[in-house]
Amino acid sequence: MEIGADGFSAAVDASAEAASDVEDGGKVFNDPVHGHIELDDVCVQVIDTPQFQRLRNLKQTGAACFVFPGATHTRFEHSIGVCHLAGELVNHLRKKQPELGITDNDAKCVRLAGLCHDLGHGPFSHLFDGGVIARTRPGVDWKHEMGSEDMLEYLVSDNPVDISPEELRFIKDLIHGEPRGDYPQSGKRYLFEIVSNQRNSVDVDKFDYIQRDCVHIGLKSSLDAGRIIKFARVVDGQLCFHQKEAMNMCELFHTRYSLFKRVYTHKVSTAIEYMIMDALVAADDYFGISSSIDDMSRYLHMNDSILCEIERSTCPELEESRRIMSRLRRRDLYRLADQVIVPFELREHLSKSQITAERVAEYAPISRSQGVTIQPDDVIVQWLKLSYSPKDRHPLEMIRFYRKYETNQSIAIRRDQVSAFIPEHCEELIIRVYSRDHDKTRYIQHAFRRLLEVVNAELGGESGLQGTESQMLLDSPIRSDDSQDGLEGSGRRDSMEGSQRSLSSKFLSATPIPDRPNNVFLLSSPGFPPYSAATAAAADRSPDAADPVGETDQPAKSASAVPGSATKRKLQADAALELPEDYATKGSPYKRSQRSARKSSVR
Numbered sequence: 001m002e003i004g005a006d007g008f009s010a011a012v013d014a015s016a017e018a019a020s021d022v023e024d025g026g027k028v029f030n031d032p033v034h035g036h037i038e039l040d041d042v043c044v045q046v047i048d049t050p051q052f053q054r055l056r057n058l059k060q061t062g063a064a065c066f067v068f069p070g071a072t073h074t075r076f077e078h079s080i081g082v083c084h085l086a087g088e089l090v091n092h093l094r095k096k097q098p099e100l101g102i103t104d105n106d107a108k109c110v111r112l113a114g115l116c117h118d119l120g121h122g123p124f125s126h127l128f129d130g131g132v133i134a135r136t137r138p139g140v141d142w143k144h145e146m147g148s149e150d151m152l153e154y155l156v157s158d159n160p161v162d163i164s165p166e167e168l169r170f171i172k173d174l175i176h177g178e179p180r181g182d183y184p185q186s187g188k189r190y191l192f193e194i195v196s197n198q199r200n201s202v203d204v205d206k207f208d209y210i211q212r213d214c215v216h217i218g219l220k221s222s223l224d225a226g227r228i229i230k231f232a233r234v235v236d237g238q239l240c241f242h243q244k245e246a247m248n249m250c251e252l253f254h255t256r257y258s259l260f261k262r263v264y265t266h267k268v269s270t271a272i273e274y275m276i277m278d279a280l281v282a283a284d285d286y287f288g289i290s291s292s293i294d295d296m297s298r299y300l301h302m303n304d305s306i307l308c309e310i311e312r313s314t315c316p317e318l319e320e321s322r323r324i325m326s327r328l329r330r331r332d333l334y335r336l337a338d339q340v341i342v343p344f345e346l347r348e349h350l351s352k353s354q355i356t357a358e359r360v361a362e363y364a365p366i367s368r369s370q371g372v373t374i375q376p377d378d379v380i381v382q383w384l385k386l387s388y389s390p391k392d393r394h395p396l397e398m399i400r401f402y403r404k405y406e407t408n409q410s411i412a413i414r415r416d417q418v419s420a421f422i423p424e425h426c427e428e429l430i431i432r433v434y435s436r437d438h439d440k441t442r443y444i445q446h447a448f449r450r451l452l453e454v455v456n457a458e459l460g461g462e463s464g465l466q467g468t469e470s471q472m473l474l475d476s477p478i479r480s481d482d483s484q485d486g487l488e489g490s491g492r493r494d495s496m497e498g499s500q501r502s503l504s505s506k507f508l509s510a511t512p513i514p515d516r517p518n519n520v521f522l523l524s525s526p527g528f529p530p531y532s533a534a535t536a537a538a539a540d541r542s543p544d545a546a547d548p549v550g551e552t553d554q555p556a557k558s559a560s561a562v563p564g565s566a567t568k569r570k571l572q573a574d575a576a577l578e579l580p581e582d583y584a585t586k587g588s589p590y591k592r593s594q595r596s597a598r599k600s601s602v603r
């Protein structure tokens with residue numbers, strides 16, 4: 001069709017040409033991250049199969065799309081991006097180091113490994129194997145990488161793709177990250193580090209998902225994966241990088257950590273993940289969700305759309321799952337009650353058996369008049385580990401580099417040779433406590449903080465580690481000196497020995513709040529006494545008084561930095577997040593001035 005001379009017809013022709021076949025049946029894909037990607041005919045054969053098209057219905061970031069609206073991209077485009085980067089890296093090595101003897105078949109298998117590495121993901125990605133399978137089949141050690149290998153076998157047997165049995169074996173080991181047998185390519189260990197690097201985690205999978213997730217979520221990143229690929233080189237049988245790329249490597253892992261901290265483990269998206277997990281576990285008997293991993297023809301249809309099937313159903317077996325999904329759609333979510341960052345010194349002394357849902361429920365206060373009781377099923381305890389690498393070692397310690405004039409010799413670079421700002425520890429442990437019932441959140445928070453004091457006593461700590469969420473108020477219809485129907489301990493606390501009973505009363509006391517009804521109390525700790533005008537005035541007069549949060553440029557002093565202070569650490573809530581008693585009350589120093597309030601209302 002002829003169109004005017006405005007160039008529109010030429011643009012349409014160019015777009016059609018880009019989407020059409022290239023030589024030998026290949027195609028060009030327009031990717032928002034890497035631009036135009038050209039894939040060969042074998043990759044297109046794999047893409048045009050039901051097993052690969054299934055990835056269109058698997059979101060890349062799981063439940064993060066419920067918090068970050070732009071995070072709706074899927075593993076379909078991510079897999080194509082990894083295939084492209086794997087091809088770029090292997091072609092770079094072939095061009096710069098022909099002596100490596102990388103064949104066309106090697107390059108083909110590396111690209112296919114990048115394309116198929118995520119075929120085994122289940123509904124909402126890591127939520128499936130790390131949560132649903134772990135809860136429904138606790139004795140089964142199954143990971144999505146195993147599912148990827150099984151799904152790839154099913155893809156090859158079910159479709160006419162140009163992949164031989166020998167190539168299939170090689171591709172599966174490339175996805176695994178190391179050879180599991182003796183065959184011609186097993187000696188080229190560097191090829192196994194391209195898609196899934198088990199040695200230092202620097203691989204094209206991370207290059208793509210870090211850049212792609214930042215683009216879709218709306219975060220800025222200075223990571224330049226193309227530059228890292230250009231400076232890659234095989235030295236001593238492993239992938240090495242130019243020494244000047246050390247800081248770029250630090251940026252790679254810092255960006256990854258930032259994504260985990262701010263996005264993947266966001267407290268709200270994690271709460272939604274627990275809701276989806278509960279809904280899928282409740283529907284497991286009806287759909288056979290967990291057993292589908294044993295039959296790829298059934299697993300083929302397990303994707304994110306299963307939530308819609310639950311919502312459309314009317315059968316009584318899915319009533320509990322539908323109830324959870326209704327809460328999710330109405331934004332009646334599970335809620336984070338509290339969390340604590342475990343000091344590195346305490347990690348080796350703290351065990352998961354010390355902080356469990358059962359123990360939190362045992363220390364929960366109850367209100368007889370309101371009939372509020374806390375059961376273990378109301379509580380979710382998450383032990384969240386965030387790290388730069390699989391172990392508490394900075395990736396720089398596991399990456400080999402080469403010098404400009406000594407390209408055939410690999411060297412190690414120490415952290416202090418790169419920057420003095422690189423942290424000493426590269427792993428953190430966070431304990432989170434969630435409430436399945438929004439109305440019980442405040443009781444669960446207080447129970448968790450009471451349990452922290454008992455755990456601190458067990459660990460022998462002498463200075464603070466506390467929960468970081470804002471302290472919540474407990475509503476009770478009686479006065480603080482009334483012990484008949486007020487806040488009382490559970491059976492566990494009533495049965496405590498005298499020393500633990502005094503410990504509990506020492507660390508947790510009810511204090512009436514001025515200018516509030518008599519039925520409102522604030523739980524306070526002796527380490528952080530209730531706020532008052534007198535303490536505020538004393539703080540203003542004291543030259544060593546701590547500045548209000550957000551109003552100082554001086555770093556907070558740690559316990560070890562204060563002369564004569566205790567060197568032991570313990571679990572504490574963050575006192576900076578606790579509200580003073582007279583917060584937002586008449587005459588409070590924290591209350592906005594009338595002039596500021598009027599300006600705000602005018603705007």
